[in-house]
Each structure stands twice: as structure tokens, then as C-alpha cells.
Amino acid sequence: MxxxxxxxxxxxxxxxxxxxxxxxxxxxxxxxxxxxxxxxxxxxxxxxxxxxxxxxxxxxxxxxxxxxxxxxxxxxxxxxxxxxxxxxxxxxxxxxxxxxxxxxxxxxxxxxxxxxxxxxxxxxxxxxxxxxxxxxxxxxxxxxxxxxxxxxxxxxxxxxxxxxxxxxxxxxxxxxxxxxxxxxxxxxxxxxxxxxxxxxxxxxxxxxxxxxxxxxxxxxxGIDARFIADGTARTNALRTGEVDIAEAVPVAQVSSLDKGTARELATTRTTSLQLNTRSGPFADPKVRAAARAAVDTSVLAKDVYEGYADRGQGVFGPALSWAADKREEPKGRARAARVHGTAITLATYDNRPELPEVAQVLQQQLKKAGFTVKVEVRESSRIEGDALAGKFDAFVGARNTMLDTGDPVSVLASDFTCDGSYNLALLCDKRVDRAVAEAETTADPARRQGAAMAAEAEILRTDATVPLVHQRIVHGVxxxxxxxxxxxxxxxxxxxxxxx
Known part of the structure; x- marks a missing residue:
């Protein structure tokens, strides 16, 4: 039985x-x-x-x-x-x-x-x-x-x-x-x-x-696929009739599309600031707290994404309608340190054209908080490996949290546990691992969602990740x-x- x-x-x-x-x-x-x-x-x-x-x-x-x-x-x-x-x-x-x-x-x-x-x-x-x-x-x-x-x-x-x-x-x-x-x-x-x-x-x-x-x-x-990292060039290819479909049109280019060609879609993609917890200045949780306190996400949602995004609330955004009701406040966060000229390298990729602009805005916000920030931008395939190897102090990336499995618990295990395969923050925290492990063994749907949000709160407590915006995407068709x-x-x- x-x-x-x-x-x-x-x-x-x-x-x-x-x-x-x-x-x-x-x-x-x-x-x-x-x-x-x-x-x-x-x-x-x-x-x-x-x-x-x-x-x-x-x-x-x-x-x-x-x-x-x-x-x-x-x-x-x-x-x-x-x-x-x-x-x-x-x-x-x-x-x-x-x-x-x-x-x-x-x-x-x-x-x-x-x-x-x-x-x-x-x-x-x-x-x-x-x-x-x-x-x-x-x-x-x-x-x-x-x-x-x-x-x-x-x-x-x-x-x-x-x-x-x-x-x-x-x-x-x-x-x-x-x-x-x-x-x-x-x-x-x-x-x-x-x-x-x-x-x-x-x-x-x-x-x-x-x-x-x-x-x-x-x-x-059949399909003739072209890979065009530059968002403006991708949009121009659609506008000039070179392609029939252009994915991920930059928000700054949406107004240039012909009537009826913009297909807006709410996604489970979250843009976040990942802080290197293993080495460098952000190995100190107080310095991570200072970075988190310096970030104003409303500017990013309104100005950089021109309204095609919501302010970052957590790892999971409003596209998961149950997340807001089950979200828990992080407890036990470190107090922010006073930062005086601490030098950091902030990296991102340009395949999503908003990300370099996000990095520039973050550079100014962090500078006001006392950091000295160098920004490095490359194409995604040439930078992601270095980020996973901990070669940067901070990394801005856009992640569809439901892409890999459709299970919110699985993305937490992949991205934020000691053995996670996509742990850009290089986080290894016993409390986080325990919370994720408990969620992984929970079968009842409502309880599993609640356990996922409890694990999210533990992750946010560490300030290893700073959720910036939850994106909506526009395809040109x-x-x-x-x-x-x-x-x-x-x-x-x-x-x-x-x-x-």
C-alpha cells in the first residue's frame, strides 16, 4: 500500500x-x-x-x-x-x-x-x-x-x-x-x-x-538557417526580405518592424547578475551584498528593455504564476560592506543585444557604490566557458529557467548547487544544497513548488545571484x-x- x-x-x-x-x-x-x-x-x-x-x-x-x-x-x-x-x-x-x-x-x-x-x-x-x-x-x-x-x-x-x-x-x-x-x-x-x-x-x-x-x-x-549574433543585422535581414523569421528582435528595433510582423511572447527567461563566490572580491558575502544593494532594477526594465521586461523578483519570474504567491523573503543576508575602489571585471555576451547595455548601466551603478568596474563583452560561445571557470568577478546572463527540464527544482540544482553543471556563480553553500535536495524529493505538485521557492530564498540569501529582469521576447515573422x-x-x- x-x-x-x-x-x-x-x-x-x-x-x-x-x-x-x-x-x-x-x-x-x-x-x-x-x-x-x-x-x-x-x-x-x-x-x-x-x-x-x-x-x-x-x-x-x-x-x-x-x-x-x-x-x-x-x-x-x-x-x-x-x-x-x-x-x-x-x-x-x-x-x-x-x-x-x-x-x-x-x-x-x-x-x-x-x-x-x-x-x-x-x-x-x-x-x-x-x-x-x-x-x-x-x-x-x-x-x-x-x-x-x-x-x-x-x-x-x-x-x-x-x-x-x-x-x-x-x-x-x-x-x-x-x-x-x-x-x-x-x-x-x-x-x-x-x-x-x-x-x-x-x-x-x-x-x-x-x-x-x-x-x-x-x-x-526545408530550412535555410543563418546565425546572426548582431541583433540589428538580424532585424535588418527580416526588414529587407532576406529572411522570413528573425528570432529575438532587440527591443530597440521592434518599432522598425513592419505592421503585423512583431510576435511578442512572455517567457520564463530571467536576466541576472551572477557574482563569483569562489574567488576575488565577491568571495566575501558582504561585498556581494554591497553589489546587490547598488543595483536598481527598475532602470533596466524601463530604459534598457523599454517595457519588454519586469523587474527582477527572484530566480523565477511572473510567467510562472504560482511563484509570486509562494515566494519567501531571504533571511540572514550579510550586511553590505563599504566599498572603496574595489576592482572587478564584469563580463557578458552580445548575442542578446540588451546585455551589453545592461552591463554598462550596472557599471555606472556599481561605480557609484565604490567599485571600479571593467566590462568585457564577447560572443556567447567565446565567453561562457571562461565564466564557468571563474575567470570573471561578475557575469550578466539571460537564462530561460525552464529550458532544460521544465522543472523549477532541476534548474536550481543545475545553477546553484555545489555539483551544478551550470553554476556561473560557483556557489557552494550547504544550506542551499540541503534546500534543493529537499525540493528534489518532494513529489506533491504544490509542495514541490513551495519547496522550490524555499530553496530560491536560500539562494537569494547568499547574494550569489542578483535577479535583474524577467524578459518578454519579440520574434520578427x-x-x-x-x-x-x-x-x-x-x-x-x-x-x-x-x-x-
């Missing part, structure tokens, strides 16, 4: 909305993905170039999912709950095992989606170095469990596993994808409606329609284009029904 009751408790998490009032919405004017016409190719401008040769385990995983190349066992539905993708259904066995029943599908190389192939793909993900963020703090094994079934077992109970398996970094690829020395090639080995067929020096990619896609033949015959996927998690953009 105890196990039966536990199973009901855990499965309840998967049915409850983790995200309210903010969801992936396909343009209702698009037809189904099973149309018979040849379709035209879509021209798309993306903000972030591939940083890891299209590896499915890091930041490039999201590029692949946005372009409709890769899929996982599950996906997030309109309410942020796990829904079927390559797995038609699933059930829990005991406290640590889940059995997923696969749909009939083929990889783009013509081989069949089998339990052995899925188990092998998940096993490769567990061995990736660095590990995918979705597996932060989680150890799992996968094995075939029948003709159409895969059993996934975790070392510790994981109530959020079906959500976790929706992560772009846990996409399923065929056996041909996995090469020597851990390299992975998604070209022609994925399951999505579009197949990666060519890459061009890191700034272009070509994709062709995969006609045997299990979800129906895509409307567009020509009026002739239909079926673009507007996704608050920013995992999807092009689907089978996207066409022009």
Missing part, C-alpha cells in the same frame, strides 16, 4: 501544470503537418551560432530542437506538463523506475526507433562530458523492457523524470550518431521533421524535410509565414506546420 500510494503521488506531479498562462502556441491558421504540397523553404535568422559543432548535449541542443531536427521521449505541453513525443505513454514502477512505451517512428537514416536505440542514446547522454544540464545531480540507466518499451531507472527517486526527458539535451539519435571519443553527429540521425544536411563555417546551416516523419510530412520543403511555434521555454520555433 505504501508503494501504491507513493506511485499515485509521484504521477500526480506529471499531470499538474508547472507553467500557467504561458505556453507553446502554434499559429492556428497553419494546416496540419500532413499536407501534400512541396512547400517553399523557410529562411530563418537565429541569434546564437553553434558553439559545439551541433553537439546535442550543450547549448547547441536547443538550436537543433528549435529547427525541428531533434526530439526526446517527451515534450512539454501547453501547461508545462510532460506529454507524449517519441514515447506514447509511460508508467512508474516502484519508486525509482519508469517504463516508456515507444511510438512507431524512424530515424532520418532509415533505421527504426527501437528500445535498444533509445536506451543507447540515453546511456550516451549520461556519459557526456560535461553532462547535460538536465542530468545535473541525477544518475540514470536505461534498458530495453520489451518489444516497444524502455525502462529508465534512477539511483534516487526522481518525481520529475518524464519532465526531465523532455529536455533538448536528451534527444534520441540513431546508433550512427555516436562516434569515437564521445563525438556525436546529429546530421541525418535524428527523428524530427527536418534533417540537418549542411553546415557552413558556423554561420549557416541547411536542413531538408524528412518525408518519413512520424508526425506527418512538414509543410516547408513576415506576415506571409504561418505556423511559427511561440514557446515560452524557447525550445521550439519551426514545426511541421510552419510554412510560407
Amino acid at each position: 505504501r508503494f501504491a500510494r507513493r506511485r499515485r503521488l509521484l504521477s500526480g506531479l506529471l499531470l499538474a501544470p508547472l507553467l500557467s498562462g504561458c505556453f507553446a502556441a502554434e499559429d492556428k491558421s497553419s494546416p496540419s503537418g500532413s499536407g501534400s504540397g512541396p512547400g517553399e523553404r523557410l529562411r530563418v535568422a537565429l541569434a546564437f551560432p553553434p558553439a559545439e559543432n551541433f553537439s546535442p548535449y550543450g547549448s547547441d541542443a536547443t538550436l537543433l530542437s528549435r529547427l525541428g531536427v531533434t526530439e526526446g521521449l517527451t515534450r512539454l505541453d501547453a501547461n508545462g506538463a510532460a506529454s507524449p513525443a517519441l514515447a506514447e505513454s509511460w508508467r512508474q514502477e516502484g519508486e525509482r523506475a519508469w517504463v516508456f512505451t515507444l511510438r512507431e517512428a524512424r530515424f532520418q537514416d532509415g533505421t527504426e526507433l527501437t528500445p535498444a536505440a533509445v536506451a543507447a542514446a540515453l546511456t550516451h547522454a549520461t556519459r557526456a562530458d560535461p553532462a547535460p544540464a538536465a542530468l545535473s545531480g541525477v544518475q540514470l540507466t536505461a534498458e530495453p523492457a520489451g518489444k516497444r518499451q524502455v525502462r529508465v531507472t534512477t539511483t534516487d527517486p526522481d518525481p520529475a523524470l518524464p519532465l526531465r526527458l523532455s529536455s533538448p539535451s536528451l534527444a534520441v539519435l540513431s546508433a550512427k550518431a555516436y562516434r569515437e571519443k564521445g563525438t556525436v553527429d546529429p546530421a541525418g540521425t535524428a527523428t524530427g521533421p527536418f534533417e540537418l544536411t549542411s553546415t557552413g563555417g558556423g554561420n549557416r546551416a541547411g536542413l531538408d524535410r524528412f518525408d518519413d516523419y512520424w508526425g506527418g510530412r512538414a509543410q516547408a520543403s 513576415r506576415t506571409s509565414v504561418h505556423g511559427v511555434l511561440l514557446d515560452p521555454y524557447e525550445r521550439t520555433l519551426i514545426g511541421p506546420g510552419t510554412r510560407r
Whole structure:
């Protein structure tokens, strides 16, 4: 009886909305993905170039999912709950095992989606170095469990596993994808409606329609993707008709778009100031408190983001409607030190054009508080590794907190615990780790949300992160284009029904 009751408790998490009032919405004017016409190719401008040769385990995983190349066992539905993708259904066995029943599908190389192939793909993900963020703090094994079934077992109970398996970094690829020395090639080995067929020096990619896609033949015959880090250039490419879709239009450029081409979307993306807690001036919590006290987030929301953002309230913003009601005030924060000429280096990237401006505003605010601030700006793929290695005192980044798993607890484990794989603040605090660990073992949806917010309060207590703004994003889409996927998690953009 105890196990039966536990199973009901855990499965309840998967049915409850983790995200309210903010969801992936396909343009209702698009037809189904099973149309018979040849379709035209879509021209798309993306903000972030591939940083890891299209590896499915890091930041490039999201590029692949946005372009409709890769899929996982599950996906997030309109309410942020796990829904079927390559797995038609699933059930829990005991406290640590889940059995997923696969749909009939083929990889783009013509081989069949089998339990052995899925188990092998998940096993490769567990061995990736660095590990995918979705597996932060989680150890799992996968094995075939029948003709159409895969059993996934975790070392510790994981109530959020079906959500976790929706992560772009846990996409399923065929056996041909996995090469020597851990390299992975998604070209022609994925399951999505579009197949990666060519890459061009890191700034272009070509994709062709995969006609045997299990979800129906895509409307567009292919995709010509360009990676344009400069936001103004990306917007100009849309305005001059060079591309059909331009993601993440800078807020300063929105007014220049033609009528009807701006698609505004509330997201779960938070821009934060991460302070290096391991070395340098911000290893002292009193100095971190001084930096936090110096920041005026209202200026950023109003002036830098021109109203397309809300003031930072915590790790989780208003797109998660339950967060505000469950938010706890941090207790036991350090008193701010008096700062007299303390020199710091503040870094950020320019793929999101507002971030360098945010850094400049922060430089002035911190200067007034007594800091001497040097700002360093690079392209994201050339700076993120140095930030994770602790080479800067502070780092400004924009993070979609629900991107990796759709589970708020998982992002806290990844970003703020001692063993976190994306811990830009290099935080290692016993109280934070305990709070996150308690949240990870909580299955009831409401209690899990409350535990996540209790852990957030512990994180904010350390002043390792200073939430600046919660963003809304604007995509530029020509009026002739239909079926673009507007996704608050920013995992999807092009689907089978996207066409022009």
C-alpha cells in the first residue's frame, strides 16, 4: 500500500501544470503537418551560432530542437506538463523506475526507433562530458523492457523524470550518431521533421524535410538557417526580405518592424547578475551584498528593455504564476560592506543585444557604490566557458529557467548547487544544497513548488545571484509565414506546420 500510494503521488506531479498562462502556441491558421504540397523553404535568422559543432548535449541542443531536427521521449505541453513525443505513454514502477512505451517512428537514416536505440542514446547522454544540464545531480540507466518499451531507472527517486526527458539535451539519435571519443553527429540521425544536411563555417546551416516523419510530412520543403549574433543585422535581414523569421528582435528595433510582423511572447527567461563566490572580491558575502544593494532594477526594465521586461523578483519570474504567491523573503543576508575602489571585471555576451547595455548601466551603478568596474563583452560561445571557470568577478546572463527540464527544482540544482553543471556563480553553500535536495524529493505538485521557492530564498540569501529582469521576447515573422511555434521555454520555433 505504501508503494501504491507513493506511485499515485509521484504521477500526480506529471499531470499538474508547472507553467500557467504561458505556453507553446502554434499559429492556428497553419494546416496540419500532413499536407501534400512541396512547400517553399523557410529562411530563418537565429541569434546564437553553434558553439559545439551541433553537439546535442550543450547549448547547441536547443538550436537543433528549435529547427525541428531533434526530439526526446517527451515534450512539454501547453501547461508545462510532460506529454507524449517519441514515447506514447509511460508508467512508474516502484519508486525509482519508469517504463516508456515507444511510438512507431524512424530515424532520418532509415533505421527504426527501437528500445535498444533509445536506451543507447540515453546511456550516451549520461556519459557526456560535461553532462547535460538536465542530468545535473541525477544518475540514470536505461534498458530495453520489451518489444516497444524502455525502462529508465534512477539511483534516487526522481518525481520529475518524464519532465526531465523532455529536455533538448536528451534527444534520441540513431546508433550512427555516436562516434569515437564521445563525438556525436546529429546530421541525418535524428527523428524530427527536418534533417540537418549542411553546415557552413558556423554561420549557416541547411536542413531538408524528412518525408518519413512520424508526425506527418512538414509543410516547408526545408530550412535555410543563418546565425546572426548582431541583433540589428538580424532585424535588418527580416526588414529587407532576406529572411522570413528573425528570432529575438532587440527591443530597440521592434518599432522598425513592419505592421503585423512583431510576435511578442512572455517567457520564463530571467536576466541576472551572477557574482563569483569562489574567488576575488565577491568571495566575501558582504561585498556581494554591497553589489546587490547598488543595483536598481527598475532602470533596466524601463530604459534598457523599454517595457519588454519586469523587474527582477527572484530566480523565477511572473510567467510562472504560482511563484509570486509562494515566494519567501531571504533571511540572514550579510550586511553590505563599504566599498572603496574595489576592482572587478564584469563580463557578458552580445548575442542578446540588451546585455551589453545592461552591463554598462550596472557599471555606472556599481561605480557609484565604490567599485571600479571593467566590462568585457564577447560572443556567447567565446565567453561562457571562461565564466564557468571563474575567470570573471561578475557575469550578466539571460537564462530561460525552464529550458532544460521544465522543472523549477532541476534548474536550481543545475545553477546553484555545489555539483551544478551550470553554476556561473560557483556557489557552494550547504544550506542551499540541503534546500534543493529537499525540493528534489518532494513529489506533491504544490509542495514541490513551495519547496522550490524555499530553496530560491536560500539562494537569494547568499547574494550569489542578483535577479535583474524577467524578459518578454519579440520574434520578427513576415506576415506571409504561418505556423511559427511561440514557446515560452524557447525550445521550439519551426514545426511541421510552419510554412510560407
